[in-house]
Amino acid sequence: MALILVLIAVGSVAFHLLSPWWWTPIASNWSYIDTTLIITFWITGAVFTAIVLFMAYCLWRFRHRPGRRAAYEPERPRLEAWLTVVTALGIAAMLAPGLAVWSQFVRAPADAAEVEILAQQWRWSFRLPGADGRLGAADIRHVGDDNPLGLDPGDLAGQDDLVVDGGDLHLALGRPVKLLMRSYDVVHNFYVPEFRAKMDIIPGMVTHVWLTPSRTGTFEAICNEVCGTNHYAMRGRVVVEDEPAFRSWLDQQTAVSQRAARSTGMREAGMRRSATNKR
Amino acid sequence: MSDAITGPQDGSALLPEADELYHPHSWWTRYVFSQDAKVIAIQYSGTALAIGFVALILSWLIRLQLGFPGLAAFIGPAEYYQLITMHGMIMVVYLLTAVFLGGFGNYLIPLMLGARDMVFPYLNMLSYWIYLLAVLVLVVSFFAPGGPTGAGWTLYPPQAILAGTPGQEWGIVLMLISLILFIAGFTMGGVNYIVTVLQARAPGMTLMRMPLTIWGIFTATILALLAFPALFVGAVMMLLDRLLGTSFFMPAILEAGQRLRYGGGSPILFQHLFWFFGHPEVYIVALPAFGIVSDLISTHARKNIFGYRMMVWAIVAIGALSFVVWAHHMYVSGMNPYFGFFFATTTLIIAIPTAIKVYNWVLTLWRGDIHLTVPMLFAIAFIVTFLNGGLTGLFLGNVVVDVPLSDTMFVVAHFHMVMGVAPILVIFGGIYHWYPKVTGRMLDARLGQVHFWITFIGAYAIFFPMHYLGLLGVPRRYYETAGLGFVPPSAQSLNAFISLVAFVVGAAQVVFLFNILRSLKHGAPAGGNPWHATTLEWQTPETPPPHGNWGPTLPVVYRWPYDYSVPGAPEDFLPQNQPDPAHAGAVP
Ligand code: HEM
Ligand SMILES: [Cu+2]
Ligand SMILES: [Cu+2]
Numbered sequence: 001m002a003l004i005l006v007l008i009a010v011g012s013v014a015f016h017l018l019s020p021w022w023w024t025p026i027a028s029n030w031s032y033i034d035t036t037l038i039i040t041f042w043i044t045g046a047v048f049t050a051i052v053l054f055m056a057y058c059l060w061r062f063r064h065r066p067g068r069r070a071a072y073e074p075e076r077p078r079l080e081a082w083l084t085v086v087t088a089l090g091i092a093a094m095l096a097p098g099l100a101v102w103s104q105f106v107r108a109p110a111d112a113a114e115v116e117i118l119a120q121q122w123r124w125s126f127r128l129p130g131a132d133g134r135l136g137a138a139d140i141r142h143v144g145d146d147n148p149l150g151l152d153p154g155d156l157a158g159q160d161d162l163v164v165d166g167g168d169l170h171l172a173l174g175r176p177v178k179l180l181m182r183s184y185d186v187v188h189n190f191y192v193p194e195f196r197a198k199m200d201i202i203p204g205m206v207t208h209v210w211l212t213p214s215r216t217g218t219f220e221a222i223c224n225e226v227c228g229t230n231h232y233a234m235r236g237r238v239v240v241e242d243e244p245a246f247r248s249w250l251d252q253q254t255a256v257s258q259r260a261a262r263s264t265g266m267r268e269a270g271m272r273r274s275a276t277n278k279r
Numbered sequence: 280m281s282d283a284i285t286g287p288q289d290g291s292a293l294l295p296e297a298d299e300l301y302h303p304h305s306w307w308t309r310y311v312f313s314q315d316a317k318v319i320a321i322q323y324s325g326t327a328l329a330i331g332f333v334a335l336i337l338s339w340l341i342r343l344q345l346g347f348p349g350l351a352a353f354i355g356p357a358e359y360y361q362l363i364t365m366h367g368m369i370m371v372v373y374l375l376t377a378v379f380l381g382g383f384g385n386y387l388i389p390l391m392l393g394a395r396d397m398v399f400p401y402l403n404m405l406s407y408w409i410y411l412l413a414v415l416v417l418v419v420s421f422f423a424p425g426g427p428t429g430a431g432w433t434l435y436p437p438q439a440i441l442a443g444t445p446g447q448e449w450g451i452v453l454m455l456i457s458l459i460l461f462i463a464g465f466t467m468g469g470v471n472y473i474v475t476v477l478q479a480r481a482p483g484m485t486l487m488r489m490p491l492t493i494w495g496i497f498t499a500t501i502l503a504l505l506a507f508p509a510l511f512v513g514a515v516m517m518l519l520d521r522l523l524g525t526s527f528f529m530p531a532i533l534e535a536g537q538r539l540r541y542g543g544g545s546p547i548l549f550q551h552l553f554w555f556f557g558h559p560e561v562y563i564v565a566l567p568a569f570g571i572v573s574d575l576i577s578t579h580a581r582k583n584i585f586g587y588r589m590m591v592w593a594i595v596a597i598g599a600l601s602f603v604v605w606a607h608h609m610y611v612s613g614m615n616p617y618f619g620f621f622f623a624t625t626t627l628i629i630a631i632p633t634a635i636k637v638y639n640w641v642l643t644l645w646r647g648d649i650h651l652t653v654p655m656l657f658a659i660a661f662i663v664t665f666l667n668g669g670l671t672g673l674f675l676g677n678v679v680v681d682v683p684l685s686d687t688m689f690v691v692a693h694f695h696m697v698m699g700v701a702p703i704l705v706i707f708g709g710i711y712h713w714y715p716k717v718t719g720r721m722l723d724a725r726l727g728q729v730h731f732w733i734t735f736i737g738a739y740a741i742f743f744p745m746h747y748l749g750l751l752g753v754p755r756r757y758y759e760t761a762g763l764g765f766v767p768p769s770a771q772s773l774n775a776f777i778s779l780v781a782f783v784v785g786a787a788q789v790v791f792l793f794n795i796l797r798s799l800k801h802g803a804p805a806g807g808n809p810w811h812a813t814t815l816e817w818q819t820p821e822t823p824p825p826h827g828n829w830g831p832t833l834p835v836v837y838r839w840p841y842d843y844s845v846p847g848a849p850e851d852f853l854p855q856n857q858p859d860p861a862h863a864g865a866v867p
Pocket of ligand 1: 341370703781
């Protein structure tokens with residue numbers, strides 16, 4: 001048994017060091033999360049190895065032999081106090097950086113661009129603000145065949161919004177972005193492993209998460225909260241590109257007003273606003 | 280029955296006559312509708328292990344799909360989600376909770392405390408039969424139209440009761456009814472355990488002389504009585520949402536383009552209720568395991584448990600703290616993110632008493648006289664897996680580190696280590712340890728060794744590498760990961776390896792089953808106290824103990840339960856009911 005415990009301790013460390021499975025290269029500002037994770041790995045790894053090896057030593061050193069008798073030693077308050085203090089310090093060493101990073105995580109910068117993500121069984125749609133930089137209001141009551149995202153026809157701020165229904169979401173490199181997320185059916189979760197950030201999407205409310213893309217590329221976005229039979233197939237893509245490429249992608253998107261212009265209902269408002277959409 | 284109660288102080292005055300006990304009159308009332316806690320314990324354990332085997336087979340099917348996607352044509356996405364849901368729910372509630380409290384609790388509380396039986400035997404019997412009914416309703420849901428629910432064991436609404444989730448027709452309804460029954464049945468048993476511990480201890484058995492097993496079960500029962508009502512309420516409300524169209528948890532919803540007649544409810548409210556139950560549930564399973572493992576280590580290392588009082592306070596502290604950490608399961612749920620500061624802090628604080636327990640187990644080994652019996656092997660394996668799972672809990676509790684890891688395979692690996700494998704190892708260890716008392720015969724040690732090594736090494740090989748899949752970003756509850764660019768092909772090889780090991784570990788449980796059945800007839804006779812243990816259950820006049828446990832007079836307790844290797848004492852153990860003032864231990 002003692003030998004097996006040594007093998008487990010050594011094997012686990014070796015696996016950790018040699019395993020080819022490690023996190024994906026980061027593509028956002030949340031490298032602090034990785035740092036905290038590494039600190040945690042070091043502290044917990046040291047504790048695990050030390051305790052398992054100590055146990056292995058005890059099992060070997062104090063194994064039963066004829067005539068052996070155990071010591072009688074109910075308590076040692078000094079030792080117990082020491083161990084408590086050292087543990088508390090170790091815990092604090094992990095918690096402090098963790099909370100410091102969390103306080104950044106919960107406060108989106110004021111200049112972050114807003115992007116809306118609408119999750120539905122089992123697909124993603126996105127909405128970006130138009131020239132006014134503001135997303136118009138939306139509500140489940142307004143959803144219709146020509147208004148899948150449920151934009152409020154009375155809110156002029158929404159007329160120039162750009163809707164990406166079925167395509168990829170593009171983000172500009174280095175620009176903080178606040179993802180505002182809604183759902184009209186069940187709970188979903190938007191997760192891009194390379195961004196490290198994720199957040200649930202709850203019907204009936206708007207949740208959000210923020211990040212700054214730090215690397216160009218195309219990344220997979222997956223749903224990470226079980227949402228029914230095709231949960232595993234609810235996938236999307238995020239393209240991070242530099243500012244000019246992002247601009248030209250934006251120009252190709254159609255504004256709400258232009259879509260509406262093709263149908264009825266929002267025609268008038270659409271005519272009025274479409275001019276401002278041409279950048 | 281209440282006149283059979285013996286208070287701790289005035290016990291001597293109230294010693295009941297043996298014939299005051301309720302006595303069974305027929306085979307039926309003796310073995311089937313029995314009111315004897317020991318029979319009820321066996322009924323509980325048997326039922327729980329049987330349904331647990333079902334959950335084990337379900338885990339095989341899950342692993343079949345994950346390791347070799349598409350090989351089993353009958354597992355489509357809907358079936359996959361049904362498999363994981365039923366596997367998880369059965370394991371956590373119907374196996375672990377039932378075995379620890381209904382099984383070990385019923386058997387050990389009266390015996391270890393020197394009582395004749397539980398205080399309310401009739402209620403105790405009812406508790407089992409309602410539990411059985413709950414299990415049967417759960418089993419029926421497998422055969423209901425549409426199959427069992429596939430909502431995940433967390434049953435989050437709205438999806439749990441909408442058409443996009445398998446089992447929406449009957450599965451979810453039967454699941455909720457089954458949970459409601461389980462909780463009702465458990466409450467009857469739980470009240471019993473608490474009153475028995477408080478009121479029916481043998482003379483001299485003060486609270487601080489109770490074995491840690493009893494402290495663990497007692498505290499866990501209190502937690503369960505406080506936590507299960509939250510799930511009960513959640514289940515009732517969801518049932519109303521599903522059947523009567525109320526909207527407790529249902530906001531306005533579009534389904535296939537149609538507005539459903541729901542509105543105004545809060546899905547997050549359910550999550551709070553669920554985890555207000557769900558987190559203490561971890562400790563409802565873990566605290567009895569802590570207690571049992573302490574007693575196994577102490578007995579088989581022939582040494583007193585190190586720091587008994589600290590151990591008791593740690594159990595109580597963990598129990599209390601476990602009610603203020605629930606939302607660490609909801610860091611990315613969309614709740615107010617500022618909650619994260621509070622719940623991360625409480626969660627990491629709870630690690631301190633937990634760590635103390637680990638230190639004290641290990642320090643009990645120090646300068647012991649360690650017999651590597653089969654129960655001891657399981658106890659040591661528990662420390663390793665629990666330590667591992669507890670440490671990864673620090674990742675998930677530290678709010679910001681949880682963000683990338685939550686709902687990935689890292690979480691699956693973590694909770695299997697800490698509340699799957701670790702408690703199961705204790706259950707096995709406990710069965711190897713107490714089987715001789717229950718049956719009068721020893722389990723075969725060689726078969727036990729085979730069972731142990733395959734289970735321990737196998738379980739570690741299954742769940743340790745799984746953490747790294749989660750780190751990579753592989754999500755949990757995914758029917759298949761094919762097509763995900765960030766998952767390299769080597770991850771699939773790892774999955775296949777994990778599945779192969781899982782098949783072997785599952786098969787090894789047949790050895791255990793065989794051992795249990797064979798030893799009933801062919802096991803070596805055990806005698807009354809084969810492990811030379813100090814606690815009262817080993818001091819009964821007869822083995823297996825008959826109804827009433829103690830013959831004409833109750834035992835009287837003179838010492839704490841850990842007087843092993845007391846200097847100068849003739850043997851290396853002094854039973855709790857042995858006066859011997861010359862060798863009173865250092866602790867009362
Ligand atoms: C050999 C033993 C076991 C194996 C191989 C196994 C395997 C698995 C697998 C593959 C999953 C699905 C992971 C996912 O994709 O989400 C799972 C889920 C789960 N298992 Fe186990 N398991 C075992 C024993 C246990 C035990 C003893 C428990 C008791 C706590 C347990 C509790 C759960 C729970 C709660 C879930 C989550 C279900 C859900 O996502 O709704 N398992 N298990
Ligand atoms: Cu989804
Ligand atoms: Cu928890």
